[in-house]
Amino acid sequence: MSFDLPVIFFIAFSYMLLLFLVAYATDQGWLPAGIAKHPVTFALSLCVYATSWTYYGSVGFAVNQGYNFLTIYIGVSFAFLLTPVLLMPLLRLTREYQLTSLADLFAFRYRSQTAGIVVTLFMLIGVLPYMALQIEAVTESISILSKETSPNVLAFGFCATLTLFAILFGARHISPREKHEGLVVAIAFESAIKLIALLVVGLTALFGVWGGFGGLNEWLQQHPEAVDALYRPVTEGPWRTLLLLAFAAAFLLPRQFHMIFTENIEPRTLSIAAWLFPLFLLFLNLPIPLIMWAGQASALDVPADYYVLGLPMAQDYSVISVFAFIGGISAASAMMIVTTLALASMCLNHLLLPASFPDPHVNLYRKLLWGRRVLIGLIIMLGYGFYRLLEHKEGLVQLGLISFVAVAQFLPGIAGVLFWRRSTRAGFLAGLLGGIAVWVIVLLLPLLQVSDLIGYAPNMGVLQDTLQLDKWEFATFATLTVNITLFIVISSMTRQSQSEQEASEACCSESLVPPMGAVTAASPKQFEEGLARAVGSTIARKEVGQALSDLGMGHDETRPVELRRLREQLERNLSGLIGPQLAHIIVNQRLELNTGVQTALADSMRYVESKLEDSRSRLRGLAAELEALHRYHRQILADLPLGVCALGQNQEIVIWNLALELLSGVPLRDAQGRHVEELPEPWGQVLSGFANNEDNHVYRHMIDSGDKPRWINLHKATISQQGMALFDSKQTLGTVFLLEDLTDLENLEAELVHSERLASIGRLAAGVAHEVGNPVTGIACLAQNLRDENDSGEVRYSVEQILEQTKRISNIVQSLTTFSHGGSESYEYTSFSLHDALEESVRLVRLSHQGRKVECGQSCPVSLLARGDRQRLVQVLVNLLSNACDASSAGDKVEIIADSVDGGIGLEIYDHGVGILEEHLERIFEPFFTTKPPGEGTGLGLPMVYKIIHDHGGTIDIESEVNRGTHVRIWLPGVEYIPKERYAS
């Protein structure tokens, strides 16, 4: 069975087209957004680790080395088991400082462009054999499928397609700091294809060759040497060495670093991938022994490296053969694409840009984008060139392991990044260069010699035999021994520079010393001007805008603390764009720091708090308990029902608690770090004045904060430095203010005074009524007698007038008596229908002349029952409605709306009359205050209403606008409903 070359080409081309479609559909949002962020997608995308080596080469590896082939995946499991202490800190670092490759990480940690260059070059050389391996696997698989020699043009076509894909979906954005969701989903798709393909080939082996597990067991019993061939090499081969190499490769290979850290869309997915990715690797490797035995049992005439393809072909399963071939293409293309993207980013940041940083007038974004695209093409073509140069005498595994030993040279450097703060740039470079030199001698030169590219390579056989190590054990041991020794010795002999020390502390997350100094640029505008001299005005404006938006700051920001943060954010963002070292140099040159300025206490505190927040889960023992205690104290301050504000030595605001946010209306983010005088008025004036005042307490200070005045008590105390050694200072640490809001208390007191005033007027009125009432009664009696005894018309008329006037006096006296003696004890509380009471009130008002001219409308549920003295409440309603009618013109409408509100009854009366002047509004509940002409009002109506409502435990509130009308709102406690049956009847 074989396939024609054009058919194979068509299949491969169609599959690549499908891959384009998957990536394009994701980028266009045709697929659900959650797919790219899903942990399964992330874990599958990490399976880019499994290349042609796994797909095809594992069987060959198993034939030669038995179960040693599993080490390449078990070692990865070790690295991912250590996710919380190894991968998570690296992810945190790369995200925080926008480091997009291993070269970025080392250049950042060791503050050395040379480190970046060496890592990039070594990575390039170390990975080229691996890329050549992928191309070889693809061309070889085509040869097996077509049973004829694969033309080189196919390999070239494969490389060209990959270049196109990598440029279209891996270099879409200007900066690698932006994630490529399409790429992640496409790589995950490729991994799923190769996983399924390998499992299908495994099942083909199981059922096609032996008819199931029974047949397999029978065959194994007949061939005990088959299982023995798997187990035996473990005890003889380089088992532990391979575990170590795979451990390093799991996260240090460019493609792994790129997918784990650079393209990680959702950090939480890494925790799940920590076990899901090894599980996928296990499933990928499960069919390998079966395929190997099936190939041996069927005596396939293809090399063991390609049993995966040869087995279904031997059994004439054409569909499965094509699927197996596509799986191989998936494995090779995913590796090539991701590796190329990672290397292109490294080459751009550490080779191209340092060699020729563009003029400020050149568009940096465009140059970066095209630089990356050109580099992608160049790197893939380099891989192709290496493939053409190599004499294909080495197996797939051999080429892969050479790369594995190369990346293992970065392990000491990683230990320096995460754990050994003392390690220095010189130590790292010496160790790495030493390791590289040994790697070249022991592995690269022999590879080139085998390919006839060089005539001579040193022979390490004698040394190897003396140490009784195999090739890989010896290479790993020799390279790492030289590397680690030089790293430790040179690091111990040299000192770190200031910037290197800062970077090492940032990496180890142990530094609690806040960044020192203030930026000389005083505003974001000046940031743009400074930066424009290096990267051009357009880029400077965009980058400053981006950094401001990342931090949630405005363009008007001037606080030194915030500007310092802006500078750091800018450096991080530029690091994602042009690499950490160049970003560091540009920011240092163009946005200078005045290191003489002492770090503000607010800045120090915020820095320490954010560090504690980041490292809380990693704290142990006493540190963890202290951190918990610190959070407890901070929470007490935050939740204290008094306003708390602490000022630093320079009167900048350090603490601003929630109660103070509510009292002042100034949020914490606007207050913290700001000088106290810069607070919005009136708070800036009040607090700065109090800070400079000699008195430590100010009582009942009135603040006009807009609509209503507020009253506050202010207390202050000096913060002594006792026990605060963290903040190095010989002076006091600042001042703390306590602000007590007295506004409610003040309002309550005013209400009490008002009530007392009303009560005293009531008592006075009662006395006056009594004293006036008796003589008036006497006058009325005498006048009646005079009327009865005298028939004279003139006298009778005068007497009638006297009686009329005494009647008026009696009415006033009666009102006064009612007002003063109307205590709640005399009320008769009943439940009554509010609807009926309103009807009655409207009817009574309509009896008056003015009431007839106005239209009264009411809206009240018939079933609603109010609780209170019905007669008094009807009196209230009549009073209010009369007032509304008096204020309205003929034909106006007065509306009454009542319903249950907050467990009571809410009643509102609207009129559209002349309204009440603002200065009158404050006095309308005062007895004898009236705006009506003399003789038409006593000024006791509304005070009476107020008193009755108050006695019922309710509230009344009147709003009015001149010439627009008046709105009265009453609330009475207690609400009932007429039972349904009564209501129905």
Add this chain to the structure above:
Amino acid sequence: MFSRDQGKGPDQVVILVLLALFMFASPLVRWLMSSEHPWYLPYLIWLSIILLGALLQRRRGRHEL
């Protein structure tokens, strides 16, 4: 406030890695990788360690929430 569980996650991870090292990188390997055992034994050990890792991750995830 002062949780007894804090910091257990990484400790347990280290114990699991030590267990994995014991199973796969100690002289025990010589005994485990013997043809007397079924061919799938290394896979079973590997799977158990992955599942233990998953269990720890789930517990850690719950504590972090």
